[in-house]
Amino acid sequence: MTTREDGVVRDGAADDSAARSDTGTREEHGNGETEPPAVAVDGLRKTFGTGEDAVTAVDGVSVAIERGSIVGLLGPNGAGKTTLIKCVLGMVLPDEGSVHIGGIDTRADPRAAYAQVDAMLEGARNDYWRLTVRENLRYFATISGVDPDSVAARHDRLLERLDLTAKADVAVRDLSRGMKQKVSLASVLAGGADVVFLDEPTLGLDVESSRTLQRELRRLATEEELTVVLSSHDMDVVETVCDRVVIVSEGSIVADDSVDALARTDDTHTVQLTSGDFDETLTAALRERFTVTTIERRGADTRLEVRADSDDLYALMAHLRNHDVTLEEVTTVEPDLEDVFVEITGGRR
Numbered sequence: 328m329t330t331r332e333d334g335v336v337r338d339g340a341a342d343d344s345a346a347r348s349d350t351g352t353r354e355e356h357g358n359g360e361t362e363p364p365a366v367a368v369d370g371l372r373k374t375f376g377t378g379e380d381a382v383t384a385v386d387g388v389s390v391a392i393e394r395g396s397i398v399g400l401l402g403p404n405g406a407g408k409t410t411l412i413k414c415v416l417g418m419v420l421p422d423e424g425s426v427h428i429g430g431i432d433t434r435a436d437p438r439a440a441y442a443q444v445d446a447m448l449e450g451a452r453n454d455y456w457r458l459t460v461r462e463n464l465r466y467f468a469t470i471s472g473v474d475p476d477s478v479a480a481r482h483d484r485l486l487e488r489l490d491l492t493a494k495a496d497v498a499v500r501d502l503s504r505g506m507k508q509k510v511s512l513a514s515v516l517a518g519g520a521d522v523v524f525l526d527e528p529t530l531g532l533d534v535e536s537s538r539t540l541q542r543e544l545r546r547l548a549t550e551e552e553l554t555v556v557l558s559s560h561d562m563d564v565v566e567t568v569c570d571r572v573v574i575v576s577e578g579s580i581v582a583d584d585s586v587d588a589l590a591r592t593d594d595t596h597t598v599q600l601t602s603g604d605f606d607e608t609l610t611a612a613l614r615e616r617f618t619v620t621t622i623e624r625r626g627a628d629t630r631l632e633v634r635a636d637s638d639d640l641y642a643l644m645a646h647l648r649n650h651d652v653t654l655e656e657v658t659t660v661e662p663d664l665e666d667v668f669v670e671i672t673g674g675r676r
């Protein structure tokens with residue numbers, strides 16, 4: 328494994344089947360054989376400090392991540408995402424629990440377990456700025472234990488797909504911030520790792536570059552079975568690129584499902600109500616009693632946006648009936664990941 332954060336290098340090692348174990352869920356394959364998950368975390372716990380100052384950053388987390396999937400790790404600031412990732416990568420020693428990568432116990436045989444893992448933990452700052460883009464890819468392939476000549480075609484493809492071909496022979500220090508970020512990602516992928524951990528990979532990227540990067544991650548997951556664990560505060564990125572979302576709050580997993588399934592479990596609805604009968608007194612009364620998020624004048628009409636669970640919605644409609652309000656239009660807004668996240672984590676970002 329090579330992490331871009333601290334320069335720690337654990338190069339590839341011979342597979343040690345003695346270190347493989349059956350811990351963690353195994354995936355069924357068409358031929359009836361089972362394959363261990365790409366990453367299996369079981370009962371992971373980590374507390375920093377002692378006594379009154381103790382902070383339990385990871386509080387008994389268990390999760391299995393299947394091969395070829397992109398999993399988004401979300402949570403408010405301080406939820407424990409970074410600590411969890413660092414425990415999985417062996418950069419922080421957990422107090423309890425186990426981590427298996429491709430079925431290999433990371434404590435029993437860390438070299439074999441981490442041989443196919445790479446990570447970008449702090450964006451662009453870990454590339455070698457004096458080296459060109461292509462030299463960086465060759466360097467990171469080499470320290471992953473791969474002969475760079477054997478993956479030259481792969482590097483060309485990566486550069487092309489990330490719109491970096493024209494910059495291949497330019498020193499990284501002469502690139503824009505967004506391009507440096509893309510070089511960082513290309514470096515993480517340069518050695519052909521099976522599992523990559525990406526912390527805020529799209530931070531600072533313009534919309535086009537962010538989309539390019541998301542497309543490439545999806546392609547690698549679908550075509551090459553790359554497994555990606557991606558932590559981000561950008562809900563749109565997570566919603567677009569991830570197969571599955573794991574939400575962490577106060578050290579524990581509070582939700583773990585596909586974006587669609589999470590949206591379906593959200594009992595809070597956003598409704599837009601348009602009427603010519605919303606005068607100031609009625610609007611003030613509604614704001615007092617319900618969660619009115621937007622008030623918009625539209626000619627003679629007013630449109631209110633209200634967030635309400637089923638009980639509130641019933642009470643709201645009764646209230647409007649009692650005040651003889653004629654509704655011109657009622658629209659229900661489908662909850663997006665942001666709504667679900669706010670609901671689950673109590674509004675913390």
Ligand SMILES: Nc1ncnc2c1ncn2[C@@H]1O[C@H](COP(=O)(O)OP(=O)(O)OP(=O)(O)O)[C@@H](O)[C@H]1O
Nearest residue numbers: 375376382384402403404405406407408409410411
């Ligand atoms: N080395 C450390 N020593 C003491 N406390 C720590 C250490 N690292 C993290 N913590 C604490 O553990 C908790 C979880 O922090 P962590 O960085 O894992 O959260 P996070 O979800 O990654 O947050 P963010 O989204 O802000 O990056 C926080 O309360 C943090 O202050």
